[in-house]
Every structure is written in C-alpha cells, then in structure tokens.
Amino acid sequence: MFESLSLPDILKASAIQAFALTVACAAFIYLSKIGLLPPLASWMLPLAYFVGIFAGALWLGLAARGFWKLIDLGEHWKRWRLGRARRKAVQAYIPHMSEDDRVIIGYLLERNQKTFDCAVDGGYAVSLISRGIIVSAARRGQLLDMERVPMKIPDDVWEVLSENRDAFPAKFEGTMHPWRVHWMAR
Structure with a gap:
C-alpha cells in the first residue's frame, strides 16, 4: 500500500x-x-x-x-488599476471629443441615462464605443434586434463624465436620439 x-x-x-x-x-x-x-x-x-x-x-x-x-487581491488590484487607467484616458479625451460625441454625452447626462439602445453599428456613437466610453450591455446568448442593441456607460466612466458636465451641451436640439443615423442618411 x-x-x-x-x-x-x-x-x-x-x-x-x-x-x-x-x-x-x-x-x-x-x-x-x-x-x-x-x-x-x-x-x-x-x-x-x-x-x-x-x-x-x-x-x-x-x-x-x-x-x-x-x-483574490490580485484581481481586485488589476481591476482597480484598469479602472483608474480608463478614467484617466476618458478625462484626457474629453477636450478632443468631436461635436457629435459631445452632443451624445450631453444628451445622456441631461437625462441621467446610463443605458440606451442603438443600431448594431453604433451610429454616431461609434467613436465613443471604440474608446470604451460606451460598451455593449447585451448579455451572453441574448437575442438582439439590429436596431436596438443595448449599450451602457460604465460606472467609473460615468463619474468622470458627470464631473465634467460643463464640457457637454446641456440642451439637445432635435427629435431623434443623437446617436441614431436617420435611415435616409445611410
């Protein structure tokens, strides 16, 4: 034995x-x-x-x-560092945002709205999506309508945007969501 x-x-x-x-x-x-x-x-x-x-x-x-x-302190530390780096990157990008980006963020801040639906291609929010300021809120396995993909602004990014509220237009002019591309403009 x-x-x-x-x-x-x-x-x-x-x-x-x-x-x-x-x-x-x-x-x-x-x-x-x-x-x-x-x-x-x-x-x-x-x-x-x-x-x-x-x-x-x-x-x-x-x-x-x-x-x-x-x-799992290592994972907490890594998540904190990545969040800190993302907040710094967003803070540094705010002065360089396009007018479309500013209007979209201003619209969401004015309505205190962290989540919204957009087309699968992101519409006018595509540059915000590529920077990680806006991320997909879809769950794994969720069925999606190509024109109504759930998107969100992560909490740490929302804090940075809220602190810089004065950098975004307070009033939105128009009847459509600012991230949507009109079907005739496609």
Whole structure:
C-alpha cells in the first residue's frame, strides 16, 4: 500500500484531507500519551509527530491559498488599476471629443441615462464605443434586434463624465436620439 505513495501524490491532497490527517495524528498521539493505546513501537510516535506536523503545514498552506483565491487581491488590484487607467484616458479625451460625441454625452447626462439602445453599428456613437466610453450591455446568448442593441456607460466612466458636465451641451436640439443615423442618411 505505501509503496505507491509518493511526495507529489501527497502534495495533491485537498485541504480537508490534510486537516483530517492532522487531526488523526493528533488523536493518535493524544491516545498514546493517556495510555488508551497498547504499547507502541519506538518509531511510531516520532512518525506520528512528523506526519502530523507535515499534514498541518500542508493544511495551513492549502487554507491560505484558498483564502487568497477567495479574496483574490490580485484581481481586485488589476481591476482597480484598469479602472483608474480608463478614467484617466476618458478625462484626457474629453477636450478632443468631436461635436457629435459631445452632443451624445450631453444628451445622456441631461437625462441621467446610463443605458440606451442603438443600431448594431453604433451610429454616431461609434467613436465613443471604440474608446470604451460606451460598451455593449447585451448579455451572453441574448437575442438582439439590429436596431436596438443595448449599450451602457460604465460606472467609473460615468463619474468622470458627470464631473465634467460643463464640457457637454446641456440642451439637445432635435427629435431623434443623437446617436441614431436617420435611415435616409445611410
């Protein structure tokens, strides 16, 4: 039975298995100390200590790795950095926006509207889409009408745009949504 065991196989144990082995070794040592077990060979107690300490260390390592995966600080850090970079990029792009882009953002800010529907090609909002200021809000597997694709402005981008509200026209002139291209203009 023990011939087939190797260190890589032992290290593949789950946290529950390592914890169970630690508890089993601790119980074995305790029961031998209080005299509940018959006399043991001289090698058994040191082996139980070694296996118990080894399994305990393995369990602590696996538990720490599981905790790290649970809170996933690396992913949170990466998401924060990407969001910060996106906010800076949007802030830097505002002075260079075209008039169409300004009208679209002004329209959405005036109505406090983060989401809207547009044609599949993006219409006049295509440059805002290409910059990531406007992103698709469609869910995976969602069926879409080619003229009503859900779009949204991410929350972190919305904050930057809201802070710079004065850079966008407050009143929109017209009857159509500013991102839509009239069918006769296509």
